[in-house]
Amino acid sequence: MTPDLSHFWPEIQADLQHAVGVSTYEIWLAPLQPVALADDVLTLRAPAELCAWITDRFSGVLARVAADVIGAGITVSVQADVEPVAAARDARRPPRSSRGAAVTDDEREEPADRDVALNPKFSFDQFVIGDTNRFAHASALAVAELPGHAYNPLFIYGPPGVGKTHLLHAIGGYVQRYGGGLTVRYTTVERFTNEFVSSVKRGGRAMDRFKARHRHTDVLLIDDIQFLQSKAKTEEEFFHTFNALLEAGSQLVMTSDRLPGDLDALEDRLRARFASGLVADIGAPDVATRLTVLRKRVQHDSIELDDPGVLPLIADRVTESIRALEGALIRVVAFASLTGRTLDTDLADEVLRGLYRRGPAPSGPGTPLRPAPPAVTIGRVQALVCDAFSLTRDELLSKDRSARVSWPRQVAMYLAREHTSETLPAIGREFGGRNHTTVMHAVKATTKRIADDAEAYDLVHNLTAQLHAPDPDRRD
Numbered sequence: 001m002t003p004d005l006s007h008f009w010p011e012i013q014a015d016l017q018h019a020v021g022v023s024t025y026e027i028w029l030a031p032l033q034p035v036a037l038a039d040d041v042l043t044l045r046a047p048a049e050l051c052a053w054i055t056d057r058f059s060g061v062l063a064r065v066a067a068d069v070i071g072a073g074i075t076v077s078v079q080a081d082v083e084p085v086a087a088a089r090d091a092r093r094p095p096r097s098s099r100g101a102a103v104t105d106d107e108r109e110e111p112a113d114r115d116v117a118l119n120p121k122f123s124f125d126q127f128v129i130g131d132t133n134r135f136a137h138a139s140a141l142a143v144a145e146l147p148g149h150a151y152n153p154l155f156i157y158g159p160p161g162v163g164k165t166h167l168l169h170a171i172g173g174y175v176q177r178y179g180g181g182l183t184v185r186y187t188t189v190e191r192f193t194n195e196f197v198s199s200v201k202r203g204g205r206a207m208d209r210f211k212a213r214h215r216h217t218d219v220l221l222i223d224d225i226q227f228l229q230s231k232a233k234t235e236e237e238f239f240h241t242f243n244a245l246l247e248a249g250s251q252l253v254m255t256s257d258r259l260p261g262d263l264d265a266l267e268d269r270l271r272a273r274f275a276s277g278l279v280a281d282i283g284a285p286d287v288a289t290r291l292t293v294l295r296k297r298v299q300h301d302s303i304e305l306d307d308p309g310v311l312p313l314i315a316d317r318v319t320e321s322i323r324a325l326e327g328a329l330i331r332v333v334a335f336a337s338l339t340g341r342t343l344d345t346d347l348a349d350e351v352l353r354g355l356y357r358r359g360p361a362p363s364g365p366g367t368p369l370r371p372a373p374p375a376v377t378i379g380r381v382q383a384l385v386c387d388a389f390s391l392t393r394d395e396l397l398s399k400d401r402s403a404r405v406s407w408p409r410q411v412a413m414y415l416a417r418e419h420t421s422e423t424l425p426a427i428g429r430e431f432g433g434r435n436h437t438t439v440m441h442a443v444k445a446t447t448k449r450i451a452d453d454a455e456a457y458d459l460v461h462n463l464t465a466q467l468h469a470p471d472p473d474r475r476d
């Protein structure tokens, strides 16, 4: 990445996320990788299967955000990731090293080898502290102030969307700024694995470079460690990297959706190593944190509310994560601006009704009793989908790949992902022991189909409404 591009990219990503909404961004735009910025063209690389869709649907917003961040006159070109970009470039131009010698295959840097930029918006300053994240925040700050000394390794765990990645970036940003030249690398386990596999394939010195890159780092930040499960060779390499770093006095920070002891597929020695430093948890945000996050976001984005009750209503409804909370606010604001309606509690109620589980029952005089919707569980999603498609549960969880069964299965995985707080691996397990990537694929496929096909949209919409329909027999 050119220095300019690495400077602009995090901002472009943040603006895109804001422009299209968090879930759309995560599904379609998060996989984009910046390749080059030259002659007023920003070149991005997208997974081959998403490229046409991204170009069709998101060219406008990509061009607008790029122009806002980099400057007027910038155009955006999205290329399919059919072959490694470095290899494609090098096929056109014979590679030379700086001394003029030909560069061999294993010396060439793959795009996957380059560092992931830290997001400057994920800073300690922007992190709202509450009862459920205070300990994790304090631990992260202590590590950032004294890397390699305070707590090593630091293992942060918690459910999706509660700020684990945010704290990881905050540590990285802090060390880059105040660490007196200490080196920081942020990566995800998925990326670590891809780099490892690609280095093994390239052979020669590529593997040495892979090792050096990870083992000669002062602070290594690794996201989503739960995905390290069941990848024996990568696990082995990770173990050695881990030991080498700790021996050299480097700091290691990891995040996971579960405790080290619950990473079932990992070898005992790795689980024990993960738990050997400090383990800090983050829980679902409490109501005070939720309200503060919303207030900060409204202030930051200069959003004008027509009714002071809107934020408490959103904070009351959306309880499970800050990501969902931010998504709900964006949805409400977008709805008001698209329809030209007043941004008040009636509108917020209408937009959020059926989409989110209700938070803790509001208290106080005059609060009307209303039937609470039953909790959305994977089991309920499966039962509902089986009912709607006249399938048995065994059929739904079977290996049958016919359209009669595979489409309902995708819908069920999509609903489970969108309406429960279960992780991808947990959902995969409940669907006949499938892999998390199968669930990810199902979510993407369903999202695409409901955008294209009105019948599919209506179906998913109706199922969603049924999932969140109040239970008339329950009062709490």
Ligand SMILES: Nc1ncnc2c1ncn2[C@@H]1O[C@H](COP(=O)(O)OP(=O)(O)OP(=O)(O)O)[C@@H](O)[C@H]1O
Pocket (backbone or CB within 6 Å): 122, 126, 127, 128, 129, 133, 158, 159, 160, 161, 162, 163, 164, 165, 166, 167, 257, 293, 322, 323, 326
């Ligand atoms: N305490 C907080 N204060 C302000 N923003 C927060 C806080 N916690 C989370 N966020 C914001 O919520 C969003 C989701 O957070 P983040 O990506 O860190 O979650 P996560 O726990 O890593 O989720 P996942 O496990 O799905 O990766 C981000 O935009 C982040 O900035």
